[in-house]
Amino acid sequence: MSIEVTAVSKTFGDSVVLRDVSLVVPDGELAAVLGPSGSGKTTLLRIVAGLDQPDPGRGTVRLDGEDVTDTPPGQRRVGLVFQHYALFRHMSVFENVAFGLRVLPRAGRPSASDLRERVTRLLHLVQLDGLAGRYPHQLSGGQRQRVALARALAIEPRVLLLDEPFGALDARVRQELRRWLRRLHDELHVTSILVTHDQDEALEVADRVVVMNAGAIEQVDSPDDVFHRPRTEFVVNFLGAVNRFAGQAQHGRVTFGSIALPHDHALEGHARVFVRPHDFELHAAPNGHPGVTATVLRVHSAGPSVRVELLAVSGETLTVEVSHEVQRALDLRRGRMVVATPRRIQVFAGPPRTDAW
Amino acid sequence: MTTRRPLTEPAWARRIVMGIALAFLGAFLVVPLVAVFVEALRRGVGAYLDSLADGAALHAITLTLVTAAIAVPLNLVFGVAAAWALAKFDFTGRSVLIALIDLPLAVSPVISGLVFVLLFGRQGWLGPWLASHDLQVIFAVPGIVVATTFVTVPFVARQLIPLMQAQGTGAEEAAAVLGAGGWQTFRRVTLPNVKWALLSGVILCNARAMGEFGAVSVVSGHIREQTNTMPLHVEILYNEYNFVAAFAVASLLAGLAVLTLAVKTVTEWKSS
Numbered sequence: 163m164s165i166e167v168t169a170v171s172k173t174f175g176d177s178v179v180l181r182d183v184s185l186v187v188p189d190g191e192l193a194a195v196l197g198p199s200g201s202g203k204t205t206l207l208r209i210v211a212g213l214d215q216p217d218p219g220r221g222t223v224r225l226d227g228e229d230v231t232d233t234p235p236g237q238r239r240v241g242l243v244f245q246h247y248a249l250f251r252h253m254s255v256f257e258n259v260a261f262g263l264r265v266l267p268r269a270g271r272p273s274a275s276d277l278r279e280r281v282t283r284l285l286h287l288v289q290l291d292g293l294a295g296r297y298p299h300q301l302s303g304g305q306r307q308r309v310a311l312a313r314a315l316a317i318e319p320r321v322l323l324l325d326e327p328f329g330a331l332d333a334r335v336r337q338e339l340r341r342w343l344r345r346l347h348d349e350l351h352v353t354s355i356l357v358t359h360d361q362d363e364a365l366e367v368a369d370r371v372v373v374m375n376a377g378a379i380e381q382v383d384s385p386d387d388v389f390h391r392p393r394t395e396f397v398v399n400f401l402g403a404v405n406r407f408a409g410q411a412q413h414g415r416v417t418f419g420s421i422a423l424p425h426d427h428a429l430e431g432h433a434r435v436f437v438r439p440h441d442f443e444l445h446a447a448p449n450g451h452p453g454v455t456a457t458v459l460r461v462h463s464a465g466p467s468v469r470v471e472l473l474a475v476s477g478e479t480l481t482v483e484v485s486h487e488v489q490r491a492l493d494l495r496r497g498r499m500v501v502a503t504p505r506r507i508q509v510f511a512g513p514p515r516t517d518a519w
Numbered sequence: 520m521t522t523r524r525p526l527t528e529p530a531w532a533r534r535i536v537m538g539i540a541l542a543f544l545g546a547f548l549v550v551p552l553v554a555v556f557v558e559a560l561r562r563g564v565g566a567y568l569d570s571l572a573d574g575a576a577l578h579a580i581t582l583t584l585v586t587a588a589i590a591v592p593l594n595l596v597f598g599v600a601a602a603w604a605l606a607k608f609d610f611t612g613r614s615v616l617i618a619l620i621d622l623p624l625a626v627s628p629v630i631s632g633l634v635f636v637l638l639f640g641r642q643g644w645l646g647p648w649l650a651s652h653d654l655q656v657i658f659a660v661p662g663i664v665v666a667t668t669f670v671t672v673p674f675v676a677r678q679l680i681p682l683m684q685a686q687g688t689g690a691e692e693a694a695a696v697l698g699a700g701g702w703q704t705f706r707r708v709t710l711p712n713v714k715w716a717l718l719s720g721v722i723l724c725n726a727r728a729m730g731e732f733g734a735v736s737v738v739s740g741h742i743r744e745q746t747n748t749m750p751l752h753v754e755i756l757y758n759e760y761n762f763v764a765a766f767a768v769a770s771l772l773a774g775l776a777v778l779t780l781a782v783k784t785v786t787e788w789k790s791s
Contacts, residue, residue: 213692236698248689252711262697265707317697 163226163320163353164189165210170221172205172214172377179205181377183221187321187370190351192344194368196358198400202377203357204245207323210355211235211242225320241314241352245326247306249298255309256294259284262317284312287346304335311343315350322354328363336360340367361401365389373397395510398436405442405480407435408514416509419476421452425509432513439469439483441506446492453503456480461494470494472502555773559766570764571771578744579752579768582660586735586748587728590668594724598675599717603709605676606683607691617680623672632666632737639665658740663748666734671724678720682713682790715790719783726779730772 165187172180180202187193195203208214210223212235222231230238250258257264259281263272272280285291288308298306307327314322327343328336344367347354358364364371365385373380373388373396381393392398409418411433416425418435445453456472459479463469468489472480482502484494492500528536560567570576601620605613623631637643639656649656656662690712694704710717732750739746741755749768756765 211696213696235692235696236700238696239698240696242693242696244689244693246689248693250690250693250708250711261694261699261707265694265697265699265703313693313697 164224165321165353165355166222166224166227167206167210168222168224170206170209170216170223172202172209172216172220179377180209180216183374183377183379185372185379185382187353187355189226189353191369192347192354192356192367193370193372194356194358194364195372195374196361196364196400197374198359200376201374203359203374204325206374207242207325207355207357210321211240211323212238213242239317239320241311241317241319241322243307243310243314243322243324243327245329247298247310249306249309249313251298253297254294255285255290255296255298255301256281258298258309259312259316261313280316281312284316287315288312289342302335303331304339307331307339315352319352322352324354324356326357326359328360329358336363343367365401373400375400392508395434395436395512398508398510403439403481405437405439406515407437407478409433409435409509411509411511416507419454419474419478421454421504423452423504423507425507427509427511429509429511432511434510434512434515436508436510437504437506439481440467441504442480442482442484443503443505444470444482444484444488444492444494445501445503448501449503451503453501454478454480455499455501458494458496458498458500460496461489463489468494472500474502552773552777555766555769558762559770561766562763566763567767567770570761570767573764575743575747576752576764576768579747579749580771582663582747583729583749585660586664586667587725589664590671590728591721591725593668594671594675595717595721597672598679598720598724601676602679602683602713603705605680606686607688620673620676620680623670628670628731628733629737631669632734635662635666635669635734635738657738658742658746660746662738663735663746666738667728667731670731670734671727674724674727675717675720678716678723679713682716683709686712715786719786719790722779722782722786726775729775 165185167183167185170180170183171178183202183206185193185206195206197203205214209216209221212230212233216223216231222229224230225238225240250261253261260277263277263280266272281294282291285294288311290305290308290312293301293305298309301309311327324343328339331339340363356364356367365388368385370382371385371388372382375396381388381397383391383393388397389401392401398404407418409416409432411417411425411427411429411431414424414426415422416429416433416435418433448455454472454474454476456474458470459473460471461468463486467483468486470482470484470489472482474480480502488494492498494500571580601616604610605617636657638645639649639662640646641650641657643657654661656665690708691704694708699707729748730750731748732754735748736751736754739748739751741747741751743752743755747755749772753765753769753772756762756768
């Protein structure tokens with residue numbers, strides 16, 4: 163069942179949290195809303211759930227085509243998983259999962275045996291068999307998160323909303339859980355929105371990534387497109403480390419530092435150029451391609467790739483990522499002179515910025 | 520080899536500090552409590568029971584129980600409502616409400632009593648209206664109930680507010696999304712989460728309701744077998760040099776205090 167958010171604005175007091183946000187998540191898709199804290203992503207999720215309302219007359223929410231803007235949360239049939247789980251701490255795991263079924267109107271309430279069967283099935287689905295009698299405080303963070311998920315799924319929601327579901331977990335559990343969540347989604351095919359500030363999580367799990375910044379959507383695309391074809395500077399910056407240069411564009415060429423490269427934007431004048439660390443090649447000497455001559459400041463080789471910090475002769479510092487083979491071949495170490503050649507660049511219009519991004 | 524940790528004081532210093540604390544507790548809390556029971560039983564168990572079975576004493580006990588039976592439920596309802604509103608919602612006048620809840624603790628109980636005399640007394644603002652409807656509040660049971668209720672306003676609310684604020688609204692929101700109505704959410708989620716704090720508040724409220732002297736003293740008129748509560752009765756008996764009877768009734772209040780502390784300790788242990 164699709165989720166359709168149309169032209170939603172939301173203000174709290176003086177601060178504008180969402181400005182004219184529109185988003186469509188087609189039936190069966192898992193969309194990740196990615197953004198820094200304060201970008202409005204959680205508010206957007208709460209508006210879909212019905213816990214917050216758009217400003218009066220400023221936007222609608224549709225689930226499966228039905229306008230639910232004025233429907234209270236309990237009648238929307240959405241499953242919501244909270245960042246801090248919000249489990250009922252005085253109830254056992256079983257009762258937590260059963261809650262949504264127990265509060266149904268008498269006519270729709272399942273019988274005791276039916277309820278037991280459904281809860282048991284859900285606990286099996288989230289791999290918590292045998293923990294039905296435990297209380298939340300007796301569970302690990304990952305287990306609590308799965309109880310919260312089972313509880314949300316118990317009401318057979320039309321859509322599933324996850325607010326930073328792995329935010330409070332340590333790195334390894336996070337990775338396991340998000341892969342598991344992706345497999346679960348492929349099994350259940352329930353339309354889902356996952357809110358996160360972790361770009362790896364968004365890029366790995368989602369069918370579609372929605373990048374938000376300052377209450378507005380910057381880009382909605384597949385994970386590949388968001389990463390390789392960012393539409394705005396913000397997206398470039400948010401999706402990982404990047405080197406920034408101030409440059410000039412003229413006649414289909416962009417010049418920054420000692421480099422001049424062709425580019426295909428219809429752009430003239432001030433330009434901002436972005437190069438990811440892994441989009442640089444390092445050479446021992448100029449090789450005919452345009453490059454930056456620089457001195458190695460520092461080499462971090464403890465990791466799958468080697469991160470090299472360089473000081474360009476023009477005064478900028480660069481971060482470059484190369485393989486261990488390249489490091490050995492060039493014998494990279496402090497003080498060595500190298501030439502850094504960009505393989506791919508991203509160019510946006512605009513004068514140099516001095517503020518921190 | 521010395522194993523002194525940075526925060527370990529020498530043994531003599533620890534003993535002195537602990538000694539001061541224990542001596543203070545002993546002199547100001549334990550000795551008076553023991554004295555009450557010793558004095559009450561000075562003439563034996565028979566005399567003790569006789570003074571409690573006395574008509575005036577029985578009436579005072581009954582009136583105290585009735586007063587508490589009205590004041591405590593009222594403050595239970597008010598306390599839960601106020602704590603719910605303050606902890607779960609943001610509204611204008613919120614800080615005023617918090618301050619107002621503490622008012623009875625800030626004002627001397629005698630002043631509280633005088634305020635009600637000013638309101639409901641014969642020369643008071645509502646006096647003529649009450650008189651014309653043949654209603655007596657001051658120097659009657661209603662006045663005692665009103666004064667007691669006023670003085671005990673803070674107890675339930677103050678136990679609940681910090682806990683409910685700390686717990687936040689996450690569980691309530693989860694319940695709302697799962698389809699629970701307001702009452703279902705309150706009964707199944709909010710209330711169970713605060714039940715021990717609530718019990719603790721009710722117990723403290725009850726202890727104060729039964730033990731209140733100042734405000735009740737002003738509005739009651741001290742009419743024996745009519746408007747005398749237990750604390751007032753203790754004072755009358757004491758002023759009549761009837762020490763055994765005075766301490767016998769006082770021992771009931773002291774016993775209530777001990778029981779209150781015991782139950783409160785249990786509830787705090789349960790809720791943590």
